Amino acid sequence: MSDVLLSARGLTKRFTTRGPYGRRKEFTAVDGVSFDVRPGETLAVVGESGSGKSTSARIVAKLMDPSAGTLEFEGEDVTRATGARLARYRADVQVVFQDPFSSLNPRHTVERILMAPLDYQGIAPTGGRRAHTKELMERVGLNPDHAQRYPAQFSGGQAQRIGIARALAVNPKLVICDEAVSALDVSVQAQVIDLLLRLQRESGFSYLFIAHDLAVVRRMAQRVAVMSNGKIVEQGPCRQVFDAPGDPYTRTLLAAIPRINPEWDRRRRAAAG
Numbered sequence: 265m266s267d268v269l270l271s272a273r274g275l276t277k278r279f280t281t282r283g284p285y286g287r288r289k290e291f292t293a294v295d296g297v298s299f300d301v302r303p304g305e306t307l308a309v310v311g312e313s314g315s316g317k318s319t320s321a322r323i324v325a326k327l328m329d330p331s332a333g334t335l336e337f338e339g340e341d342v343t344r345a346t347g348a349r350l351a352r353y354r355a356d357v358q359v360v361f362q363d364p365f366s367s368l369n370p371r372h373t374v375e376r377i378l379m380a381p382l383d384y385q386g387i388a389p390t391g392g393r394r395a396h397t398k399e400l401m402e403r404v405g406l407n408p409d410h411a412q413r414y415p416a417q418f419s420g421g422q423a424q425r426i427g428i429a430r431a432l433a434v435n436p437k438l439v440i441c442d443e444a445v446s447a448l449d450v451s452v453q454a455q456v457i458d459l460l461l462r463l464q465r466e467s468g469f470s471y472l473f474i475a476h477d478l479a480v481v482r483r484m485a486q487r488v489a490v491m492s493n494g495k496i497v498e499q500g501p502c503r504q505v506f507d508a509p510g511d512p513y514t515r516t517l518l519a520a521i522p523r524i525n526p527e528w529d530r531r532r533r534a535a536a537g
């Protein structure tokens with residue numbers, strides 16, 4: 265088995281925005297980002313708001329094409345994958361988003377939501393849909409009797425468990441968590457982190473774990489990449505990066521991160537236009 269599951273090299277994403285007087289402006293949100301994720305490990309990505317974490321995640325999830333750079337998965341170039349190769353990648357790489365309610369279809373029952381990834385892959389679960397749904401719900405600590413309920417009938421923490429169960433439905437090799445526990449209350453957050461750790465122990469997949477809370481990162485990840493202005497300024501084992509940051513910029517950044525409230529920052533950026 266290869267010692268690298270996912271390898272990103274020089275990932276770059278440029279957006280064209282409209283400046284004053286409708287002038288087109290190029291903006292580089294992700295700028296030559298390279299990292300590896302090994303089988304069964306968790307790589308955390310931290311960095312200030314707007315540093316390009318989610319954009320990088322979207323590229324890795326193939327929700328968005330990079331402007332430049334390559335993505336290798338299990339030693340195979342998947343940057344421009346299409347057809348069956350892309351479908352397989354979409355099964356191997358799953359995403360859990362920050363807001364469970366906006367990422368779950370409100371008009372679908374839990375069973376339909378959990379079966380959607382299998383339906384997309386054209387897989388019929390052995391043992392049937394009901395049994396597979398029940399098993400997934402039990403794995404994430406949900407009451408399987410609630411399979412015919414709708415997302416709005418669950419709490420935030422429970423809804424996030426549905427999102428996690430959906431990610432697990434097709435046995436992924438990599439699960440991308442983009443601030444997946446950030447919106448949850450502290451006590452619920454701790455439970456969901458325990459769940460994420462247990463699921464990884466049971467199934468052996470890798471996480472690409474985006475978070476701004478360094479205490480959470482320390483619990484979840486073996487390695488961490490620090491992003492600033494679209495670039496990775498430092499990466500390495502958590503202990504090394506957190507306890508003895510090599511980059512002076514990382515030190516400043518790490519000192520500032522716990523105090524940054526992303527929601528507050530988003531509003532500030534929105535207000536600044």
Ligand SMILES: Nc1ncnc2c1ncn2[C@@H]1O[C@H](COP(=O)(O)OP(=O)(O)OP(=O)(O)O)[C@@H](O)[C@H]1O
Nearest residue numbers: 279281293311312313314315316317318319320526
């Ligand atoms: N579709 C888009 N079009 C134009 N600009 C975009 C687009 N998506 C993201 N950006 C910009 O790219 C930059 C990086 O955004 P991104 O969402 O990746 O940051 P982030 O690190 O995830 O931030 P946060 O911690 O707030 O979630 C931001 O300046 C953002 O405004």
Ligand SMILES: [Mg+2]
Nearest residue numbers: 317318319442
């Ligand atoms: Mg983000």
